[in-house]
């Protein structure tokens with residue numbers, strides 16, 4: 001089910017223009033991510049799809065039909081919706097929260113609960129939590145219940161407003177992976193809001209970068225946005241490509257691995273530090289990153305370092321290379337051999353080039 005914004009503007013009663021002349025088409029079966037700084041109109045745009053917010057002018061079309069022609073309650077029942085603070089029913093058990101929509105759709109209690117149990121497993125919740133009440137869960141667990149509940153609706157359109165923002169990075173990555181895996185099976189039209197560009201390029205088939213004032217700054221594939229930002233705002237939002245050069249070779253997955261400047265923990269650091277330096281230990285394993293402009297008195301200690309991102313092990317699935325690049329504070333994904341020794345680095349752009357067959 002595709003979605004179209006046709007010159008949509010939303011001005012709130014106090015005069016705030018939250019969305020200004022938005023025109024874009026969201027393709028059926030894709031994940032489209034609205035990303036941008038706080039207050040740029042992402043949530044407002046999302047809520048105009050299910051009529052929680054009505055446009056001041058312009059039209060929102062769902063499957064070619066103006067959403068204003070649908071009864072809001074009926075429209076919302078047919079669209080899954082996940083929000084940051086999951087909005088669970090406090091007096092229902094977790095299992096019954098997840099089973100809400102199947103029950104409303106007339107499934108028997110048993111079947112609805114079986115499905116809910118399956119969904120809990122899918123989002124990584126232990127079965128025994130099903131008997132608890134939402135207040136007895138951590139924030140991250142509640143969030144996963146919210147995702148499971150929205151998936152239970154099994155609607156062709158899923159709206160997700162910062163669904164993973166409140167969970168810790170490891171859990172968040174797991175949820176992102178689950179979402180991608182589910183999406184590869186289900187092919188829903190997912191509209192996802194985040195302020196996190198890494199999350200946006202990781203999840204999005206298309207990324208819509210918005211700027212404050214409710215204007216669409218750029219709309220394209222993650223690689224379009226990373227490779228060819230249309231202006232300085234988008235360029236600074238997606239982060240600069242640090243253009244590393246050096247000796248390189250091509251990994252078995254086709255990624256060109258470049259040299260990286262390293263410093264060793266326990267040894268003095270030559271001044272000045274003008275770029276990110278990768279800190280390694282005596283076994284040549286990565287320990288973290290030393291930021292530009294750092295001053296280190298005496299020998300380098302782990303306390304001087306910024307924690308590194310994930311490691312990409314040479315020859316493993318290329319996805320890991322992208323994760324390593326996107327999760328690295330230096331924008332450089334660390335490539336390691338089977339013993340965890342540093343081989344070199346890759347950038348997200350390089351990996352995207354390989355994925356797209358352009359290099």
Ligand SMILES: Nc1ncnc2c1ncn2[C@@H]1O[C@H](COP(=O)(O)OP(=O)(O)OP(=O)(O)O)[C@@H](O)[C@H]1O
Pocket residue numbers: 012013014016017018036037038039040041042043044045195
């Ligand atoms: N009900 C409202 N009344 C008045 N102004 C509002 C209302 N809701 C949102 N706004 C304003 O509209 C603008 C866009 O808000 P919106 O929540 O859509 O942005 P956002 O990009 O989702 O931000 P965030 O990432 O902080 O949630 C902001 O300036 C916000 O203050």
